[in-house]
Amino acid sequence: MTNPLSRRRTSRRTFLTVAGAGAAAAAVGGSGLLAGCDSTGGNKGPGTTSKEEINKIIPNYIQNTSVKADVPSVTGTAGAVSDPVFLSYPAAPAQTVASTPGAGGTYTTMTPLWGAIPPSSGNSYYDAVNKALGVTLKIQPSDGNNYGNALPPLFAADKLPDWIQIPGWNTGTLNFGSAVAKFVDLTPYLSGSKIEAYPNLANIPPGAWSAGVWNGKLYGLPVYPSNAVFNGAIFYRKDIFDKQGINADAIKTAEDLKALGAQLTSKAAGQYAFGDLFGDDAAYATQLFGFHTKWDQDASGKLVHKYETEGIIAALEWHASLAKAGYVNPADLAGTDQNGKQRFWSGKIVVTADGTGAWNGGDAKSGTAANPSYVRQAFKLLSGKAGQAPSIELQPGAAMFAYLNAKLSDAQIKELLAVANYIAAPYGSKEWLVVNFGAEGDTYTMKDGNPALTESGSKLVATTFQFLVTPPAVTTVGEGFTQVAKDYAAWQADAVKYARTPIFYGMNITEPSQYSSIGQAVKDTLNDVKVGRKPISAFTDAVAAWRKNGGDELRKFYEGIRDKYVTGPSATPGA
The missing domain is CATH 3.40.190.10 (Periplasmic binding protein-like II)
Structure with missing residues (x-):
């Protein structure tokens, strides 16, 4: 780790x-x-x-x-x-x-x-x-x-x-x-x-x-x-945006971001528009598409896992479309975390997602050493689609x-x-x-x-x-x-x-050990679907298996915690 x-x-x-x-x-x-x-x-x-x-x-x-x-x-x-x-x-x-x-x-x-x-x-x-x-x-x-x-x-x-x-x-x-x-x-x-x-x-x-x-x-x-x-931000090379006349403030949605793919990708120069914008187990996609990082309560009062939301489906379809269009760096498609920052510093990727701790003077020093004009900047919070308000889950x-x-x-x-x-x-x-x-x-x-x-x-x-x-x-x-x-x-x-904040924000929850590994197959499938190696149906099938293999029982476990230990409604109604 x-x-x-x-x-x-x-x-x-x-x-x-x-x-x-x-x-x-x-x-x-x-x-x-x-x-x-x-x-x-x-x-x-x-x-x-x-x-x-x-x-x-x-x-x-x-x-x-x-x-x-x-x-x-x-x-x-x-x-x-x-x-x-x-x-x-x-x-x-x-x-x-x-x-x-x-x-x-x-x-x-x-x-x-x-x-x-x-x-x-x-x-x-x-x-x-x-x-x-x-x-x-x-x-x-x-x-x-x-x-x-x-x-x-x-x-x-x-x-x-x-x-x-x-x-x-x-x-x-x-x-x-x-x-x-x-x-x-x-x-x-x-x-x-x-x-x-x-x-x-x-x-x-x-x-x-x-x-x-x-x-x-x-x-x-x-x-x-x-x-x-917060669980990260979506960063871009401001110097490259400025050079190409791109106004980052005009980028409001995921589709706006995707529209930059062709302009920012030059395979001959080894430059790709995007790195991995989905993240491990949807860490960054949760922010962009407005779904929660684990469990939350929808408008009807039902506990819903992030795997069951419409948001994660939309995120997978969107990210896979970036990959299929050839806008994502091959190393990121392969899931190679090593040298990810170097790819950003050198301009091999122009837009990336990372933790907020990546944005610091040390990064600026390393980036300018690779390219004197280097400037990292983060988009203001984006939304999954037009008309949808941006949101970010507080950790x-x-x-x-x-x-x-x-x-x-x-x-x-x-x-x-x-x-x-x-x-x-x-x-x-x-x-x-x-x-x-x-x-x-x-x-x-x-x-x-x-x-x-x-x-x-x-x-x-x-x-x-x-x-x-x-x-x-x-x-x-x-x-x-x-x-x-x-x-x-x-x-x-x-x-x-x-x-x-999600419904269980600030509460310590240790799940029963029998559920410790039921999500691994879904995580593995996410990694394939987000880059287009498998279809969306592979993900929905994996979620169905997850529910059958303990996901629904785990929901009951969390419902018990909610009913006995949570006072007041969720701060974030809706999935």
Whole structure:
């Protein structure tokens, strides 16, 4: 598995940072983790928490106003709020923690890391952060690509570290509804007004806490939280559009986009109009054709899976028509993810779909290295057909959470929560600089108004402490790519106006294991149909088999959850 953060937001190391993770949202798939419900809604085990209970359990939200953004957030629909934008780091960073939070304790940690693991011994970055925290956190990054395989043995042997990060997509293999009892119930410490003791944690938006609730208790500390998490965007090469006189703002629908195929395709030059615009399991097609990412309730009150919607049929027919017309790059037709970004940078594809984390200064740097005129831009939200309003499904506010070991004493729990409050200091603060860059003059310097890693820092600094808890997402800029930040902010500010949430938004749902593989045949068929290798009938046949092999029973399972644990109608009536 590649770094899931690349699908959702970019790394702190890049010049534009959308702190908070895309791929993560796609990897979790929008379902929560309500474990232990049978198909009739009866409770067979732990894990269940209703939306009403969640709202009572999560911490109160107290926004930090000590740091002012250059471009403020925009409030949209369904609780979506765009990330604030900082064009440079504040010249006078705010201090959000009055004194050293720790009392000298030593604790073990475990977090994933997608990238080179820095040395633990003699790491001045680790030393600088631990000094500021007043504790010794023994940072132990583990290969993110194999992280899911490393977790079960730790649970089985009861050898969990003091503080561990567990991505939402790994909880299903851990029977987490029961296993979560190995961690600290944070409800007595953080629920409601209790969060006031930890102002930086209180600054984390409410939507980011809900998937950290299990069995009616709060367990998880949010990692990369945001109130505007979307499963990607449709990007185009603005420089190529400008050269060919194409006005991107005139592209409103899928058919408008298709009409560009011939103009943007030159097989002699090795240029194709499109990459894969459908995505894995329809990840990007859901946005374009307005259907949901998993289950939702239609206008009649029936639960409908995305495989059963008219939208996915329309998306398949449309994408297959692009392929049959010769507008899609052969590598994308073959399902080759490798070098996809290079194809976009070099102009071998002009329009592509990707996570919003792909849009950053690092991308601009790589793109302009391949072509000095390179400019990535995203279409404003498109609709499947004329007269249809655009929409975009809001993903969970956090897809990864960190947990404290239940073997810790009350004093140790309070010490680590004080440390978490420091680590969660917002962008623009003194504490954020320490947590993310270490000591100035050693692992980073200020360059053009923004922190930049030194040669030493590039070897020692990695995303580690940030995987224990993270402040709310922001968009930042550095290395001269100011326009990239402004463009991304403008796109997100527009997108939040069309946000929608499915019926089970913010709820943790662990499906019974007997249904774990019934969708694979449909996914495989999708990959063939979307590129024209198989007809639409192959997909409808696969869906019929899916329903017979457990899909209809799975619907009953979700109906039981809806009837017992969901209060109020779906926020998105209609399939």
